[in-house]
Amino acid sequence: MMDDVINQSVLWIQAGLGTKMGLQDKGQTQKMNLFQAVTSALDNSLAKDPTAVIFGEDVAFGGVFRCTVGLRDKYGKDRVFNTPLCEQGIVGFGIGIAVTGATAIAEIQFADYIFPAFDQIVNEAAKYRYRSGDLFNCGSLTIRAPWGCVGHGALYHSQSPEAFFAHCPGIKVVVPRSPFQAKGLLLSCIEDKNPCIFFEPKILYRAAVEQVPVEPYSIPLSQAEVIQEGSDVTLVAWGTQVHVIREVASMAQEKLGVSCEVIDLRTILPWDMDTVCKSVIKTGRLLISHEAPLTGGFASEISSTVQEECFLNLEAPISRVCGYDTPFPHIFEPFYIPDKWKCYDALRKMINY
Amino acid sequence: MAVAAAAARVWGSSRGLGQAGLLLLRRPGARGLARSLPQRQVQQHFPSLDDKPQFPGASAEFVDKLEFIQPNVISGIPVYRVMDRQGQIINPSEDPHLPQEKVLKFYKSMTLLNTMDRILYESQRQGRISFYMTNYGEEGTHVGSAAALDNTDLVFGQYREAAVGAAYAAKRANANRVVICYFGEGAASEGDAHAGFNFAATLECPIIFFCRNNGYAISTPTSEQYRGDGIAARGPGYGIMSIRVDGNDVFAVYNATKEARRRAVAENQPFLIEAMTYRIGHHSTSDDSSAYRSVDEVNYWDKQDHPISRLRHYLQSRGWWDEEQEKAWRKQSRKKVMEAFEQAERKPKPSPSLLFSDVYQEMPAQLRKQQEALARHLQTYGEHYPLDHFEK
Numbered sequence: 082m083m084d085d086v087i088n089q090s091v092l093w094i095q096a097g098l099g100t101k102m103g104l105q106d107k108g109q110t111q112k113m114n115l116f117q118a119v120t121s122a123l124d125n126s127l128a129k130d131p132t133a134v135i136f137g138e139d140v141a142f143g144g145v146f147r148c149t150v151g152l153r154d155k156y157g158k159d160r161v162f163n164t165p166l167c168e169q170g171i172v173g174f175g176i177g178i179a180v181t182g183a184t185a186i187a188e189i190q191f192a193d194y195i196f197p198a199f200d201q202i203v204n205e206a207a208k209y210r211y212r213s214g215d216l217f218n219c220g221s222l223t224i225r226a227p228w229g230c231v232g233h234g235a236l237y238h239s240q241s242p243e244a245f246f247a248h249c250p251g252i253k254v255v256v257p258r259s260p261f262q263a264k265g266l267l268l269s270c271i272e273d274k275n276p277c278i279f280f281e282p283k284i285l286y287r288a289a290v291e292q293v294p295v296e297p298y299s300i301p302l303s304q305a306e307v308i309q310e311g312s313d314v315t316l317v318a319w320g321t322q323v324h325v326i327r328e329v330a331s332m333a334q335e336k337l338g339v340s341c342e343v344i345d346l347r348t349i350l351p352w353d354m355d356t357v358c359k360s361v362i363k364t365g366r367l368l369i370s371h372e373a374p375l376t377g378g379f380a381s382e383i384s385s386t387v388q389e390e391c392f393l394n395l396e397a398p399i400s401r402v403c404g405y406d407t408p409f410p411h412i413f414e415p416f417y418i419p420d421k422w423k424c425y426d427a428l429r430k431m432i433n434y
Numbered sequence: 435m436a437v438a439a440a441a442a443r444v445w446g447s448s449r450g451l452g453q454a455g456l457l458l459l460r461r462p463g464a465r466g467l468a469r470s471l472p473q474r475q476v477q478q479h480f481p482s483l484d485d486k487p488q489f490p491g492a493s494a495e496f497v498d499k500l501e502f503i504q505p506n507v508i509s510g511i512p513v514y515r516v517m518d519r520q521g522q523i524i525n526p527s528e529d530p531h532l533p534q535e536k537v538l539k540f541y542k543s544m545t546l547l548n549t550m551d552r553i554l555y556e557s558q559r560q561g562r563i564s565f566y567m568t569n570y571g572e573e574g575t576h577v578g579s580a581a582a583l584d585n586t587d588l589v590f591g592q593y594r595e596a597a598v599g600a601a602y603a604a605k606r607a608n609a610n611r612v613v614i615c616y617f618g619e620g621a622a623s624e625g626d627a628h629a630g631f632n633f634a635a636t637l638e639c640p641i642i643f644f645c646r647n648n649g650y651a652i653s654t655p656t657s658e659q660y661r662g663d664g665i666a667a668r669g670p671g672y673g674i675m676s677i678r679v680d681g682n683d684v685f686a687v688y689n690a691t692k693e694a695r696r697r698a699v700a701e702n703q704p705f706l707i708e709a710m711t712y713r714i715g716h717h718s719t720s721d722d723s724s725a726y727r728s729v730d731e732v733n734y735w736d737k738q739d740h741p742i743s744r745l746r747h748y749l750q751s752r753g754w755w756d757e758e759q760e761k762a763w764r765k766q767s768r769k770k771v772m773e774a775f776e777q778a779e780r781k782p783k784p785s786p787s788l789l790f791s792d793v794y795q796e797m798p799a800q801l802r803k804q805q806e807a808l809a810r811h812l813q814t815y816g817e818h819y820p821l822d823h824f825e826k
Contacts, residue, residue, distance in 0.1 A: 132603070132606070132607075134602075134606070159606060162637070164633060164636070164637070165629075165632045165633060165636055167628075167629045167632065167633070169595065169625055169626065169629050170595050170598075170629030170630070170632065170633045172595075173593070173594070173595020173596050173598075173599065173626065173629060173630070174595050174596070174598050174599035174602070174629075174633050174637075175599060176593075176595070176596045176599060177593070177595065177596035177597055177598055177599020177600040177601070177602070177603070178599040178600065178602060178603045179599070180596060180599070180600055181588075181599075181600050181603040181604065181607070182603075183603040183606070183607070185599070197625075201595065205593065205596065210792045210793070210794070210795070211791075211792045211793050214792060215791070215792045218795070219596075220795060250793050250801075251793050251794065253794075274794075274795040274796075275794045275795055303798065351794075351798040351799075351800055351801075354799075354800065355799075
């Protein structure tokens with residue numbers, strides 16, 4: 082059940098595993114949950130860059146997930162402001178700000194609502210530099226949106242649309258797994274000279290808590306992280322699902338004596354093929370898992386590339402454990418999500434292939 | 435009164451109504467509440483509050499007669515003009531009194547554009563370029579508006595929402611720049627226009643929305659594009675200062691854009707200019723407009739109401755232009771365009787390796803691999819590609 086996943090992930094993150102190595106030399110830290118880590122990143126950005134502005138629906142009072150609490154009071158109403166209810170306007174407006182060289186941080190209230198802005202993202206933002214031969218660009222645009230299942234979100238508050246954007250050269254797509262990762266990756270997106278989409282796992286906004294540096298720091302984009310080394314199977318995921326596969330790795334070790342290498346992809350586009358392929362060459366087996374539907378999901382891209390690059394190293398077909406090819410359901414969520422049992426079962430079959 | 439005070443504490447401060455709001459509920463006969471109150475409570479009347487609605491969403495008077503507002507399409511927003519169709523100034527106080535040199539620059543820009551259009555349209559027919567769109571009949575809208583801007587102003591063709599964002603950034607930077615965004619009456623139907631107008635108004639942006647209403651979106655006439663009073667009538671719906679002008683009158687376009695620019699920057703608010711004009715040419719080299727409109731209609735505009743003709747009459751009536759200068763200028767502008775065209779035609783196209791540049795600021799590893807794959811492919815199969823026209 083989802084509660085188990087949340088509880089496990091809170092424990093896991095509080096234990097500081099996987100992020101302890103990131104903390105050295107980053108100065109004073111503070112206990113933050115994921116939305117507070119986002120606020121901290123935004124605070125750092127607005128403090129450092131006088132051109133930076135944050136806008137979207139309801140950001141002025143602090144945002145429906147409290148990511149922008151306190152920022153309007155601190156930086157002024159011309160820098161943190163509400164827009165009308167219009168996602169294509171939010172993104173288009175953000176592109177325009179970025180074109181003048183100012184830093185634009187746009188919030189889309191739920192990733193499920195990003196589709197009215199799809200034309201602006203794909204046809205305008207992604208192509209701005211290319212079509213003008215680098216005369217113009219909107220690189221200082223970052224779009225943030227809450228992402229992924231939350232237990233009761235149903236069709237329009239649970240979606241993971243990263244696959245739609247993975248198909249779009251010219252933008253970057255990033256998904257953090259924890260507060261520490263979120264702040265570092267978001268700051269990298271804001272600094273990055275290309276338009277970026279930053280999806281924030283909403284179920285982790287409160288559930289994930291850890292020590293996060295107060296000062297700014299960055300985590301590189303397009304670099305996957307091996308959060309646990311192993312020798313028998315490579316497990317790849319991003320966002321919330323990283324915690325699921327971490328648990329599956331423990332189960333595999335305990336019940337099957339199987340050693341798993343766990344990778345957090347972190348950046349979906351452009352993605353770090355080298356780290357994933359290097360791992361599969363070592364282990365010979367790959368399992369990829371995401372909440373988004375199976376067909377056309379980003380696991381297909383990873384699977385296709387790995388079989389091209391590592392064909393002779395594979396001991397078993399690549400396994401994808403994903404959401405079903407349905408809209409994200411309401412009451413059936415516990416049956417829909419690629420939980421640890423489904424991942425464990427797929428892993429077991431792969432080992433016995 | 436203790437009840438009122440308590441309720442006002444709960445509701446009043448957040449609604450900005452204080453005690454008065456609550457007392458509205460206690461007006462005699464209002465939903466029977468008065469009857470449920472204890473007898474010793476005093477009914478109080480506040481006529482000024484009774485007369486005015488208190489809704490946060492709109493400030494207006496009450497009306498007690500059911501009547502729908504009739505959209506005004508027959509006699510809609512009037513068309514501002516300075517010259518008549520013969521190029522004569524109608525109201526001397528509206529004449530911008532521009533110096534001869536500047537008006538000649540208007541004329542030469544419009545006619546040079548016209549010359550370039552003719553040559554480039556022909557060159558597409560000859561297969562020398564792939565595609566072209568002419569400006570026939572709309573030269574006044576381009577030149578009149580551009581002449582009213584500063585050199586540092588930002589011009590967006592389309593990209594309505596982005597134009598608003600750029601204007602917002604210009605305002606924050608105290609840049610003293612206006613942003614102008616051009617679009618047609620067809621593009622005004624896209625959600626982009628709605629988003630652009632609404633954001634520009636709510637976020638108080640120094641932007642001019644310049645709509646060229648030329649009667650057609652490819653083959654779609656305005657009667658199939660909208661049912662309201664054109665685009666200008668939409669502006670007030672968003673709280674935007676709006677005007678409709680004669681787009682074939684370069685001085686009307688100039689005056690309106692000049693004033694809109696001054697006020698947009700000074701007051702940080704958007705302006706909407708709907709320039710009425712007519713698309714004399716086809717939509718593009720891929721279009722043959724005889725399929726959907728009559729030759730007579732096109733001829734009327736070409737002969738009776740053309741921005742270039744009207745300005746020429748103005749110039750001639752002042753003795754600033756004559757037939758001899760016209761002949762010489764036609765020859766000179768044609769030569770100018772041909773020389774530029776031939777020079778451009780001689781240049782080889784950039785190297786195919788640049789296909790992969792500028793997708794991102796830096797080239798990702800995956801893209802570099804694809805670039806190398808194409809290079810290898812061309813080494814073996816290059817004869818099947820038009821490599822002669824490209825730099826190495």
